[in-house]
Amino acid sequence: MEEIQAAKKPMNKTEILTALGEATGLTKQQVGDLFDELSKLIGKNLGNDGPGTFTLPACCKSRSFASPQPKNTTGSTPSPRKKWSSRPSPPRTSSRSRP
Numbered sequence: 001m002e003e004i005q006a007a008k009k010p011m012n013k014t015e016i017l018t019a020l021g022e023a024t025g026l027t028k029q030q031v032g033d034l035f036d037e038l039s040k041l042i043g044k045n046l047g048n049d050g051p052g053t054f055t056l057p058a059c060c061k062s063r064s065f066a067s068p069q070p071k072n073t074t075g076s077t078p079s080p081r082k083k084w085s086s087r088p089s090p091p092r093t094s095s096r097s098r099p
Contacts (some may be wrong), residue, residue, distance in 0.1 A: 045094055062097040 045054040069091040
């Protein structure tokens with residue numbers, strides 16, 4: 001297996017598929033199908049029905065977590081002293097990936 005050189009600019013999708021195809025002996029279509037299935041698998045694991053974590057061996061570990069809903073914010077304007085309040089944003093699910 002030949003050594004992969006560092007790139008001077010980020011690779012686009014076609015360059016990634018071509019490089020992986022050449023390194024593994026697969027066609028670009030087969031590598032693209034692999035990425036599609038990997039994307040579906042990650043979505044199922046990080047989704048609402050999944051365990052919330054996904055580990056790609058020797059690459060990265062991803063996890064999803066729920067951030068809580070913030071509280072109502074109240075205050076007043078400085079000159080006419082009018083009271084105001086803001087609605088909180090809804091709770092959301094975020095994901096993080098680490099090596």
